[in-house]
Amino acid sequence: MPQEREFPTDGPSASPDRDRPDLQADCGSCFGLCCVALPFAASADFAVNKDAGQPCTNLQADFRCGIHTRLRESGFPGCTVFDCFGAGQKVSQITFGGQDWRQAPDTARQMFDVFPVMRQLHELLRYLTEALTLPAARPIHSELRNALNDTDRLTRGSAETLAQVDVAALRDDINALLLRTSELARADVPGRKRNHRGADLIGAKLKGADLRGANLRGAYLIAADLGNADLRAADLIGADFRDTDLSGADLTGTLFLTQPQLNAAKGDATTKLPPTLTRPAHW
Template sequence: MSHNRPSPSNDDDGLGLRADCARCFGLCCVALPFTASADFAIDKDAGRPCVNLQADFRCGIHAHLRERGFPGCTAFDCFGAGQKVSQLTFGGQDWRQDPQTARRMFDVFPIMRQLHELLWYLTEALTLPPARPLHGDLRRALNDTDRLTRSSAETLAAVDVPSLRQEINTLLLRTSELVRATVPGRKKNHRGADLIGASLKGANLRGANLRGAYLIAADLTRADLRAADLIGADFRDASLRGADLTGSIFLTQAQVNAAKGDAATRLPPRLTRPAHW
């Protein structure tokens, strides 16, 4: 995390909200299922190691994932859940050494990943001045969720994630409304809209609600997305060339990685320009 972002409590152990693959036992390459598609070249069941996973838990084709048919891997982000499960929840135990541990670890990883995603959004919300009236509630939700991520594997496995997401989403929606209200004029509402392949070149989407919108392969070249709510928007193969996403809210690295951009694309400072751009 950048230094100007509030951190979850007790985050001085290095188990933060950015993936540290060197401290993880390749959980995303084992625990999660793949379906042969444009994103993955093969089918893979949950709990079965990917054929490209090496003995040292590194990917054998990491530098060539996109050209080898695995662009979905380059877009995936665990928000730091992998190292949390590997090093904290299971105390550095290698799943290859104990089948029972492996099953529990694979069950917990997807839950931890969702909790860390919520921590990412809550942490961002606390940096937004228009949401100051909600900062107390946001901080409490952040701390409660962070404590939950530090629970036992048994406690984590029993978490009602949908209920927790709904509770936190209420806060995030209120945050979004406060931020977008600072943008003058009428804002577009495309929440959950089917905009697959849409021509939005140069569109004024400043302060728009694009929550959960399907923007797969959409042309957003030079679009103005400042202060737009982008939580859950699907940007796979969308053109963000020359687009302005500075000040957009709830945008993640995974969404950026899945899109197509260039040197003229303007990103929020917390995100990194993908190498394939």
Template structure:
């Protein structure tokens, strides 16, 4: 496959990994549980519709979620799993009109979200020239994930998603190492580190491993995170004003949504500046 055709294919896959709430039956507002906390104003059990969900599957307080105590909703990203389950897996049959589908639909949704998240990471790795030595394996992983996510509810429910995550993560780690090996100088290893509230203002974190790091409320103002691997890093309330995140590896919209940036924060092209920054 030529580089141009592969790029087009990757973009085609990615277009389906962006949430389209208008095509979803409000699954994140029903299938998932949440507990009263700083992120949610009330408790809600899995499978019970949020009190703010309207009959048309839209949120009744969408414009003022943060003011009403539902900031957790503004952070969440389903990676397009909502519309896939609603329109493809269940062929447009919603859980209100067809209650018999509800239980399976609510079980499939969180699994689909995990699979779509993996698709997002794999497509990013396939777009990295330095990761070319693993592109063949990544392409096979992409094809497998696409077939699986396009399958039946029964197929998805019978899938060992944890095993697939482990297999794909091995490839993503290899891709990350290939990219970060090209960054000059000593690369910091903060994998899984407790950096809660850490002062990293202006830090040179180019090529660093921040996989799974706890960066809650950390000060990353003006930090350079180019080519840093941030997969699974917890950026809740991290200060990213003026930080350079262009080229950060495996950064997601949900991570940005949870952080605090500003107009000077530089972002990868595939992601958007959160409205609440």
């Protein structure tokens, strides 16, 4: 069992991507788990149906995707917006000790069942790590740090232990901390801050909107027009950005924005991004 670690926190220069490379997908160290363990249905996101536990027909013998460089044009844009946050290599190399499901088919089902649990735990680790980089959240840094270390400890347990994790309860507890983090971080934003938490904003016309410090947690922004909108310090955790127009929008300083959310959206060269995220190739 790897040695448990305590994670550093403070510093405005810290970032969940630079300081926690284990929260970034390393497909070369994974046994193609996202291409096998998870189901998908024929839709605008996937060209075919696939059951959980069934390998995608594009998965090669070396666990790499045979159409990785042309996923969108091949009818699999859904694959381009998925991120395991490093869960794939954790399950492959730590939970199952580097033994893949093809070599040990008797462990395949257990590996496939554990992967979605690990993915959710790693997503929580990613948010907690970001929360600990925010100076405004210092009043609750000790609580955030404890939650992060406890969650990381869970990810290093056995497959049997992981299968028993009550992820829903854990998410509720950590979400309460993240909400407090958000409130602290947005408190200094001047003016009246919009509350669109969980709102249906599908196709909304928000071009040029002042959304500084807004609460957009879990908002449905599918195909919304956010061109030239100011989203600085907005809480974007769980917001659905599929086909959202972010052309010219200012996303610097946003809270809990992830690469998959950006990958699902539309933007351009004038979209301002946080330094820890990458401009999608299809923009």
